[in-house]
Every structure is written in C-alpha cells, then in structure tokens.
Amino acid sequence: MTILIGENILKDKCGIVGIHSKNKDFNAASSIYYGLYALQHRGQESAGIVTFDGDLHQHHGMGLLTDAFKGFDISTLSGESGIGHVRYSTTGDSELKNSQPFVTDFDQGFLSIAHNGDIINSNEIRHDLIREGFKFYSTTDSEVLCNLIKKEYNKTKNLIQTIENVSDVLRGSYTIVILINNELFAIRDPAGLKPLAIAKKDDYYMIASESVAFDVVGAKFIRDVLPGEIVYFENHEIKFEFMSISKTTSKSHCVFEYVYFARPDSVIDGRDVYQTRLNIGKNMFKEHKIADVDVVMPVPDSSIPVAIGYSRASGVPYGEGLIKNRYIGRTFIMPTQEERELAVKLKVNPIKSELEGKKIVLVDDSIVRGTTSAGMIQILREANVKEIHMLIGSPPIISPCYYGVSMASKKELIVANYTIEEIREKIDVDYLGYLSIESLVDAIGIPKKDLCLGCMNEEYPTDVPKNRNIETYYKF
Numbered sequence: 131m132t133i134l135i136g137e138n139i140l141k142d143k144c145g146i147v148g149i150h151s152k153n154k155d156f157n158a159a160s161s162i163y164y165g166l167y168a169l170q171h172r173g174q175e176s177a178g179i180v181t182f183d184g185d186l187h188q189h190h191g192m193g194l195l196t197d198a199f200k201g202f203d204i205s206t207l208s209g210e211s212g213i214g215h216v217r218y219s220t221t222g223d224s225e226l227k228n229s230q231p232f233v234t235d236f237d238q239g240f241l242s243i244a245h246n247g248d249i250i251n252s253n254e255i256r257h258d259l260i261r262e263g264f265k266f267y268s269t270t271d272s273e274v275l276c277n278l279i280k281k282e283y284n285k286t287k288n289l290i291q292t293i294e295n296v297s298d299v300l301r302g303s304y305t306i307v308i309l310i311n312n313e314l315f316a317i318r319d320p321a322g323l324k325p326l327a328i329a330k331k332d333d334y335y336m337i338a339s340e341s342v343a344f345d346v347v348g349a350k351f352i353r354d355v356l357p358g359e360i361v362y363f364e365n366h367e368i369k370f371e372f373m374s375i376s377k378t379t380s381k382s383h384c385v386f387e388y389v390y391f392a393r394p395d396s397v398i399d400g401r402d403v404y405q406t407r408l409n410i411g412k413n414m415f416k417e418h419k420i421a422d423v424d425v426v427m428p429v430p431d432s433s434i435p436v437a438i439g440y441s442r443a444s445g446v447p448y449g450e451g452l453i454k455n456r457y458i459g460r461t462f463i464m465p466t467q468e469e470r471e472l473a474v475k476l477k478v479n480p481i482k483s484e485l486e487g488k489k490i491v492l493v494d495d496s497i498v499r500g501t502t503s504a505g506m507i508q509i510l511r512e513a514n515v516k517e518i519h520m521l522i523g524s525p526p527i528i529s530p531c532y533y534g535v536s537m538a539s540k541k542e543l544i545v546a547n548y549t550i551e552e553i554r555e556k557i558d559v560d561y562l563g564y565l566s567i568e569s570l571v572d573a574i575g576i577p578k579k580d581l582c583l584g585c586m587n588e589e590y591p592t593d594v595p596k597n598r599n600i601e602t603y604y605k606f
C-alpha cells in the first residue's frame with residue numbers, strides 16, 4: 131500500500147468542464163485546465179482534457195490534475211472547444227483506461243463525453259451493447275453512456291433527439307458535457323442530482339460542475355443548468371431544450387453537495403454553500419445546546435463553516451485544535467480502509483496548548499464509515515482534552531448512494547451496524563448529536579420535495595438496483 135501525499139491516490143467526486151468559443155484562435159484547453167483545477171476537490175484520481183480543431187486532441191493521466199499533466203504542453207491541445215474531467219471512481223477501478231473524457235469515433239468524426247454521476251442500469255445496457263457488437267475498453271458506466279449515445283446519434287444524427295431517446299433507457303444520474311467534433315453540448319439529468327452551471331467570458335461560454343470553476347478564469351456566472359435541460363450552440367448562440375421526461379420527473383438535488391462535496395465558495399442551484407453550512411451550524415445549536423463548554427472546534431476542512439455557525443448561534447468561542455496538513459486531500463473516499471485510516475493520522479495534528487484540559491464541542495459535517503471521527507477523537511484524547519461533545523452537521527448516513535458518491539456498502543456504514551449510543555461509546559465521546567433531516571432541509575432552503583436525501587432516509591428519486599448490495603452491483 132502506498133500513500134502519496136500531494137500526489138496521486140486520493141479520491142473524491144467527479145468534476146466536469148466544457149467550453150465553446152467562437153474565436154477559432156482561442157485555446158479552450160488552458161481555461162478547461164484552470165476550471166478543473168478549481169474542481170480538484172471533486173475528483174483526485176485521474177484527469178483528462180479533449181479538444182477539437184479539425185483533429186481530436188486529448189491527454190489523460192492518473193492522479194491530481196498537476197500530476198496528470200506534469201511535463202505536458204497544454205497548448206498542444208488546440209481547438210476553440212473542448213471538455214475536461216477530474217475523476218472519483220464509482221463504477222470501475224481507478225486506472226488510466228477508466229479515466230475520462232471517453233472518446234469514440236464514428237462515421238462523422240469523434241464523440242467525447244465527460245460524466246458526473248452513476249448509471250444504475252449500466253451493466254444491463256453494457257451487455258445489450260456488447261451483443262450488438264460494441265467494444266468496451268474500460269469498466270466504467272461512463273463508457274456505456276458514451277456508446278449508448280453514439281449508437282443513438284448514428285441513427286438520429288441529432289444530439290437532442292439522441293438524448294430524448296437515451297433518457298428513456300437510463301436510470302441513475304448523468305450530468306454530462308459532450309463534444310461532437312467541435313460542437314459542445316451539456317446535459318443535466320431530469321432529477322438534477324448533480325450540479326451544473328453556465329458562465330460567459332469574452333467570446334466563450336463555460337459550463338462546469340460548480341461556480342468556483344468560473345471564478346478562477348473570471349467568467350461571469352449566468353445560471354444553473356436546469357434538471358432535464360440540454361444546452362447546445364447554434365451559430366455560436368447558446369440554446370436550450372428540455373428532455374420530455376423532465377416534465378414528469380421531480381427535481382432531486384443532492385443534499386450531500388451542500389453538506390460536504392461542494393466547495394464552500396460555490397453557489398449551487400441558487401444556494402450559497404458557505405451560508406448553507408453556517409445555517410447548518412445555527413440549526414445544530416437549536417437541536418443540541420451543549421452547556422458549560424470552552425470552545426467549538428471543526429474537524430477540518432469542510433465542517434469549518436458549520437462550527438463557525440454553531441459558535442455564532444451559541445456564543446461559545448470558535449477555536450482551532452486540529453491543524454490539517456495542506457498537502458493531503460480528502461480522505462473520505464480513498465480506495466481502501468487501510469489507506470483511509472493512515473491518511474486520517476497524516477491529515478491532522480493537534481495543537482496541544484489549545485486542547486489540554488478543555489471541554490470542547492467538536493463539529494464534523496458527516497459520519498459515514500466513522501474512520502475520521504474515530505481517528506480525530508483518539509488524537510484529541512491523546513492531547514488530554516477533558517470533554518468531547520461531538521456534533522454532526524447531517525443526519526445519519528443509513529444507506530448507500532447510487533448516484534455518483536462512493537458511500538460504500540451498507541455494512542460499512544457505521545449507523546447501519548450500531549445505535550447512536552453504541553457509536554458514541556465506540557468513538558469515545560461524552561455526547562454525540564446529529565442534525566435532523568428537517569433542520570438540514572431548512573438550512574439548505576430548497577423545498578424537501580426538490581432534494582435527494584436517499585442516503586439519509588432511503589427514499590431514492592429513481593429505481594435502485596434490485597440487488598441492494600452495492601459491492602455485488604458494481605462488479606462486472
């Protein structure tokens with residue numbers, strides 16, 4: 131087992147970027163690169179960019195963006211339009227052949243796709259496509275999506291009609307950018323599970339998973355892509371269509387984007403992620419008033435605004451007791467439990483002078499497997515903290531995600547195996563409190579009917595695999 135700090139093993143969720151420019155001399159690849167840089171927190175396993183200038187240009191590599199493109203001259207990816215991807219694997223292992231964007235050729239040129247999400251019925255579709263003679267070079271659901279779109283596009287010669295047709299077949303989540311030769315398309319699935327937004331700068335449009343990708347290049351945010359919407363360009367004019375299935379599908383934005391995934395400086399579906407996390411902290415105080423404590427502290431990074439929100443609402447001073455090594459990424463979705471446990475210790479170090487003899491409220495945004503909390507509390511106990519009252523800024527994660535978040539199998543979820551009181555004892559804290567679903571929804575400020583809370587209440591917005599054992603499901 132290897133842990134490469136600041137190099138290439140850490141995993142999170144996928145980030146996508148697409149650019150369309152009317153200026154033939156524009157180098158889309160460099161803006162895509164910077165956009166992906168801002169989205170690095172969404173995927174740390176591999177990265178790739180595809181552009182088209184009459185010929186297709188592509189580069190893929192493993193690891194963080196800078197590792198994947200180390201020594202590579204980005205200006206050789208010429209073309210005024212292109213797409214890019216940073217990957218966190220949910221279906222198919224973390225290896226180069228599974229890196230995105232996927233590219234396939236067909237009689238009219240090249241089709242390329244970058245996907246955030248997960249296709250629940252990809253195995254069935256893969257088998258049908260193989261029977262029809264399609265070849266697969268990877269083990270991901272995203273290549274299945276790519277080949278399915280190619281098959282329909284060969285028939286319809288029209289991407290909007292193609293998406294209309296494939297949307298009837300696809301189950302799961304698919305926020306995608308597609309490049310057909312130099313034509314850019316962007317699609318958000320009918321439930322709008324994963325985020326996607328549009329911005330403009332000078333003579334180019336940029337489409338990306340989160341608004342932070344626009345800030346880095348100075349593009350002006352226009353709006354979110356709506357659930358079921360297809361964005362395309364005609365004579366360099368931006369155009370929009372809706373899949374008809376979106377008329378009968380309820381919106382279902384992923385709440386975990388607000389809790390943990392998204393960067394705090396992003397605005398997603400009209401909600402400022404930082405303010406949402408402050409609200410979570412405020413609502414946490416309404417539900418868990420811990421008396422007679424010295425300080426409220428976050429488990430860095432994502433729970434920092436939650437702890438600030440709790441501090442502002444309660445009057446308990448905010449403080450730092452755990453310092454994060456800035457060269458280590460997110461630990462939650464590292465490939466193995468052994469790596470995750472080691473990474474937790476590498477990740478933070480205590481400031482003993484701030485901790486010794488203190489009664490603290492320790493705030494984290496979520497407990498999934500319990501690896502982080504167990505590690506943090508051991509570190510705090512060794513630093514002679516007097517009392518630890520742990521507050522979690524989300525409801526218990528009771529069930530896996532089928533839409534692009536590797537939450538492991540149900541048996542790995544700590545709440546599926548222990549009661550809250552047993553977890554409190556196991557991780558050795560004086561108090562353990564979770565946020566309620568109602569308070570989380572209130573903090574986000576989007577009506578509950580428009581949110582996905584599947585991993586917290588087992589009410590999923592789509593059919594889920596019949597065999598709910600996700601480990602079996604994701605194997606080929």
Ligand SMILES: O=P(O)(O)OC[C@H]1O[C@H](OP(=O)(O)OP(=O)(O)O)[C@H](O)[C@@H]1O
Nearest residue numbers: 431432460461462497498499500501502
């Ligand atoms: O219970 P677990 O399975 O350990 O997962 C939950 C933890 O993982 C995430 O942190 P992560 O280190 O991935 O990222 P962060 O630095 O953005 O908080 C999350 O913020 C929790 O701290």
Ligand SMILES: NC(=O)CC[C@H](N)C(=O)O
Nearest residue numbers: 144219220221246247534
């Ligand atoms: N996290 C994601 O969105 C993953 C995309 C895709 N399912 C893959 O595994 O590559």
Ligand code: SF4
Nearest residue numbers: 384386531582584585
């Ligand atoms: S199941 Fe959970 S993580 Fe997955 S999309 Fe729904 S809210 Fe997000």
Ligand SMILES: [Mg+2]
Nearest residue numbers: 429430431432
């Ligand atoms: Mg964390």
